[in-house]
Amino acid sequence: MEITASAPGKAILFGEHAVVYGKPAIAVAVDRKAYVTLKKREDKRVHVKINDLNLSGFLDLEKSEVKVENLNKKPEKKGILNYILSAVLKVQKGALQGMDIEIDLEIPIGAGLGSSAAITVATIAAVSKFNRMELSKDEIAEHAHNVELEVQGAASHIDTTLSTYGGMIYLSKNAEDIKPIKISGNLPLVVGYTEERGNTGELVESVKLKKETYPEAVNPILNAIESVTDDAVDALLEKDEKRIGELMNINHGLLDALGVNTGDLSRMAYTARRAGALGSKITGAGGGGSIIAYCPGKVEEVIKSIKKMDKAFNAALSVDGVKVKVKK
Amino acid sequence: MEITASAPGKAILFGEHAVVYGKPAIAVAVDRKAYVTLKKREDKRVHVKINDLNLSGFLDLEKSEVKVENLNKKPEKKGILNYILSAVLKVQKGALQGMDIEIDLEIPIGAGLGSSAAITVATIAAVSKFNRMELSKDEIAEHAHNVELEVQGAASHIDTTLSTYGGMIYLSKNAEDIKPIKISGNLPLVVGYTEERGNTGELVESVKLKKETYPEAVNPILNAIESVTDDAVDALLEKDEKRIGELMNINHGLLDALGVNTGDLSRMAYTARRAGALGSKITGAGGGGSIIAYCPGKVEEVIKSIKKMDKAFNAALSVDGVKVKVKK
Numbered sequence A, B: 001m002e003i004t005a006s007a008p009g010k011a012i013l014f015g016e017h018a019v020v021y022g023k024p025a026i027a028v029a030v031d032r033k034a035y036v037t038l039k040k041r042e043d044k045r046v047h048v049k050i051n052d053l054n055l056s057g058f059l060d061l062e063k064s065e066v067k068v069e070n071l072n073k074k075p076e077k078k079g080i081l082n083y084i085l086s087a088v089l090k091v092q093k094g095a096l097q098g099m100d101i102e103i104d105l106e107i108p109i110g111a112g113l114g115s116s117a118a119i120t121v122a123t124i125a126a127v128s129k130f131n132r133m134e135l136s137k138d139e140i141a142e143h144a145h146n147v148e149l150e151v152q153g154a155a156s157h158i159d160t161t162l163s164t165y166g167g168m169i170y171l172s173k174n175a176e177d178i179k180p181i182k183i184s185g186n187l188p189l190v191v192g193y194t195e196e197r198g199n200t201g202e203l204v205e206s207v208k209l210k211k212e213t214y215p216e217a218v219n220p221i222l223n224a225i226e227s228v229t230d231d232a233v234d235a236l237l238e239k240d241e242k243r244i245g246e247l248m249n250i251n252h253g254l255l256d257a258l259g260v261n262t263g264d265l266s267r268m269a270y271t272a273r274r275a276g277a278l279g280s281k282i283t284g285a286g287g288g289g290s291i292i293a294y295c296p297g298k299v300e301e302v303i304k305s306i307k308k309m310d311k312a313f314n315a316a317l318s319v320d321g322v323k324v325k326v327k328k
Helices: A075-090 A115-130 A137-152 A158-165 A200-213 A215-237 A241-257 A263-274 A299-307 B075-090 B115-130 B137-152 B158-165 B200-213 B215-237 B241-257 B263-274 B299-307
Strands: A002-014 A025-040 A046-050 A055-060 A065-068 A099-105 A168-171 A178-180 A189-193 A279-283 A290-294 A311-314 A323-327 B002-014 B025-040 B046-050 B055-060 B065-068 B099-105 B168-171 B178-180 B189-193 B279-283 B290-294 B311-314 B323-327
Touching (some): A002 A158, A002 A241, A002 A279, A025 A215, A055 A075, A065 A075, A099 A115, A115 A137, A137 A158, A158 A178, A189 A299, A200 A215, A215 B215, A241 A279, A241 A290, A241 B215, A241 B241, A263 A279, A263 A290, A263 A299, B002 B215, B002 B241, B002 B290, B025 B158, B025 B215, B055 B075, B099 B115, B115 B323, B137 B158, B158 B168, B158 B178, B215 B241, B241 B279, B241 B290, B263 B290
Parallel strands (some): A046 A099
Antiparallel strands (some): A002 A025, A025 A168, A168 A178, A189 A290, B002 B025, B002 B323, B025 B168, B168 B178, B279 B290
């Protein structure tokens, strides 16, 4: 028996960083996924292999330890194995049955695209199925959020919600609730990314310091981001393409003013606009990572232009969330 | 007899665009100058030649007309001749004496660096001297401002004030007055520019439209620029280098949010920061033109880095304003 679970990554469309100060945000599941495939092993061990990362190891569930077999060139990426260990432990039930867990990624890791949430959600879905548990999506999302809390210390519900349910969401002021934003059709989004990586914790800290040092400048910036985000909900529902793009561009500049832009991100954002994107902005914490561009009728042109210097892919909205397939 | 007048260009350090809505601004005279050299002609005609632009022609003072002799590759630059005509007419007195006016520029034209004010101020100073008028600096500045009003339809006092008096100025809220900001020592500034040119009128109009369309986003942005500008006065007086740089970076992002940044300007701004500038930002209307970078101890490095793709020069504060030299 082979079980494969998949879960989409995400991109923040509006409101990153401001969300830390109780401002609203809009995020979208993108149809680039993490795939987790499980096969039974003859022994009682749990082996994990992440294809493309040249990273594998054994999970010791009793000691709650990861034993990495090999170290790829980016050892910081081995942190992803902690999410998998924690996820497996969440849905381990009864006598341990050995498993081979193989992971395939369509999302770059550490680029602000929710790769860890996608892997976590798909792992929980696959392992719970393997262990003959029937979890609801709500239960999967709850477990996944707890995994992120355990591994990261802090986590918003945005990533795990989107990897579980798909679609687009509005996180309201002070994170009081998460509402779906339901649009007809799709969003012509392109993600561009480089190898440059920001450290989310350090970036959040740098914005906090900026807010403390220049409150009279930074507080209006956060208010402007709030206004842009709330405006964008209407623009998205009304499919007002020009407005969606302009609001993204304003949000990009405000993120630049908060100090989380870089030369690489800026290059990709402006390359996208020159190639016909109606809007483009940093997505996620910045300091490296990714930009997202809104490209009605220009998806291929924008991808081609960004690819001259960086990497890019079409990031259509994923209506689907986590899915499980069983092959007998 | 040969008369040479020189006047410095300027760069806006803080507050461009917001100044249109009554916010304060800080600007600085930069020691890149326009030189206007006058010689007597045997006939009664007034000939003007702008070296480096391959642009020359006769001024018909009676008909108030410019007769261009040649058209360089950038015919839009011939507009500069209207400033010269208007300036000559302001200080024409008595019977017309023919003149050859030769202009040398250390400032790129149309790049937001006050080239037209510098040329206007130097022309007024040189021609008034030639006509044996003794104008005070206040009179030169007043004439120059009137020239800008005539030629452009609208003008702030910033450019003509700096080209006349030199130094650094703070234009207070609602342009109520202009105060000098007196600092000891110099400012290690670098200007970077490309051939890309923005149209100031169109850019001002685009910001106005943005303000009307997204008031809840744009008004806080203008307030943030005001706060940054007022903070910067203290930072400059205290020579708080880190703060000056950080405030410039915030101002840059806010200008990006207003939609006046471009891929080229952004590249230069981030190139400067990577090369060690403590801060960098668009200077002037944007949409092309120039960036200014604050580079204590890193002037040469920043110039070298920008020059890999674009043009750059050291733009030290010019304490001097307009100057006239007479060679018998």
